[in-house]
Amino acid sequence: MRIFENLNNHALGGMVAGLGTLLAGVAAMPLASVAEPAHGIAIYGEPALPQGFDHLPYANPDAPKGGTIRLAEPGGFDSLKPWVLKGNAAWGVGVHVSESLMMRSIDEPFTLYGLLAETIEVAPDRTWVEFTLRPEAAFSDGSPVTVEDVIWSYETLGTEGHPRYLAAWSKVAAIEATGPRKVRLTFTEADRELPLLMGLRPILKQAQWAGKDFADSTLEPPIGSGAYVIDRVDPGRAITFRRNPDYWGRDLPLMAGVNNFDVIRYDYFGDANAMFEAFKAGEVTVWRELSAQNWASEYDFPLVTRGDVIKAEIANERPSGIVGLVMNTRNPIFADWRVRQAMIEMFNFRFINQTLNGGADPRIASYFSNSVLGMDDGPAAGRVADLLAPFADSLPPGALEGYALPEGSDRAMDRAAVRRALALMAEAGWTIQDGQLKNDQGQTFDFEILLNQNGSAMRSGSETRQIVNIYVEALRPLGITPRLTLTDAAQYVERTNNYQFDMTWYERGLSLSPGSEQRLYWGADGVTTPGSRNWMGMDSPAAGAMIDAMVGSDTAEDFTAAVQALDRVLTTGRYVIPVSFSPVSRLAHAKDLNYPDEIPVYGDWPGFLPEVWWQETN
Structure with a gap:
């Protein structure tokens, strides 16, 4: 896989x-x-x-x-x-x-x-x-x-x-x-x-x-x-x-x-379950297991017990990348960072990770986390702070001061997160009216979550649906009931290429040498140009400037600082609700x-x- x-x-x-x-x-x-x-x-x-x-x-x-x-x-x-x-x-x-x-x-x-x-x-x-x-x-x-x-x-x-x-x-x-x-x-x-x-x-x-x-x-x-x-x-x-x-x-x-x-x-198979069954039957000879829980519990089938299949863990030194649910800011309801933060607050990662993955894998903390290119904890300092300083008035909260994802709760409902999310939504003009989240014009906070029924390169269709189903339930205390739409692969490609979604599953691998391709990922041209990887529709002069600084760096130190600064802009933009990585x-x-x-x-x-x-x- x-x-x-x-x-x-x-x-x-x-x-x-x-x-x-x-x-x-x-x-x-x-x-x-x-x-x-x-x-x-x-x-x-x-x-x-x-x-x-x-x-x-x-x-x-x-x-x-x-x-x-x-x-x-x-x-x-x-x-x-x-x-x-x-x-x-x-x-x-x-x-x-x-x-x-x-x-x-x-x-x-x-x-x-x-x-x-x-x-x-x-x-x-x-x-x-x-x-x-x-x-x-x-x-x-x-x-x-x-x-x-x-x-x-x-x-x-x-x-x-x-x-x-x-x-x-x-x-x-x-x-x-x-x-x-x-x-x-x-x-x-x-x-x-x-x-x-x-x-x-x-x-x-x-x-x-x-x-x-x-x-x-x-x-x-x-x-x-x-x-x-x-x-x-x-x-x-x-x-x-x-x-x-x-x-x-x-x-x-x-x-x-x-x-x-x-x-x-x-x-090619209809979904990850069919793929895994083919591997268990010997019709496929290599399988990438993306679930730590499955890795620990699902490998007692005959090919393994006979020694005909071997399990291997291969290390690396590359960034985590970003994986999770992306919010399309082309939809006005997701244009406000406070709304996006509220959506992040309501995603109880600790409970979801424990329920579906045994809590084995850590959460993605930022786009380049788990590498020397990732943003540091706490306030920006040194060259990173200098790069961000010209954009201080337009940066999202946390970019300069420091930002961390919510800790979450062991229980399905994180009451503290609900309170924080309701406060953020109220600041953004959304309140619960007659059991539904609405704005002053009476518009209901309504959106669609689009999923590929076959899953993604990193998650099976059943796993993404399980994650989303738990999340949908968690949103109910906010008076939000998203619509879940499943499509085949061709329809999914067509819709995501043309940004015809509100929220969807998002995966972007990032290397130790990010460069000009980052403009395709996060650049302003992708707001309207079909086929870019800027699914969130972000248009950030700060991100553009950090990419320019990264590409124009003459030393590895300046390059690393520029990527760390870009990581802060991306992460505090709150465009993606991140999940775990291995x-x-x-x-x-x-x-x-x-x-x-x-x-x-x-x-x-x-x-x-x-x-x-x-x-x-x-």
């Missing part, structure tokens, strides 16, 4: 100090003073792996090739084109079929190494970047990856692709061929992160899409340069990828111990599946499973 999109990020508190040391060391490294071709690039300093490295530290270069891994996904799919807004694309196409010029190491906060590009060259002030293609780089049909393919891919994704590509592309002043295998992008402004973001754009085969509307979704298998080709497609039900024996990059050091399976198959990934897997002993900084993250796993086929 996939938990990523960038998805849920859990960190071990005991490992945070190690990451702080890593960031401090990176900050101390000198920046290149002149542009020269290099094998990799880091957001700060130099890549950890030198020119001529023989394998990624978290890959096993001796891993055997062969075998099959079967993974489960919720819902269905109706497209094989993950680069556009239309359609619900099958997971894995953008991971296994297409490639980018550079490849990310998940053992460093933000470092890329050359993949389709053999070298990268950047201006000292990072106002331009130039990539040199490997001469051997080729698509799966044997045709070479050309500079023309690169330029077409960048221009097409930037103008017709998914909105996630648009913000960075708007900062590109020019893209041009500077040699038979060289392409240069010149930026409208100096930006430390842009060369890295451009290195991660998927490179597609121009000839395949000639004469077609690229923005349309399709079930036509794309031709990519990746290690896998699409072997079989059962629309909405299953997709199988087969390792390409003629893959052009199979002998690159970057690929040593990577892409080990001959076959990767994703089966400090480890819980993976149950067939005993013949293995992963390296060296766990990357990001842990169980895209690039780890299935990329560096293997199967003992003997």
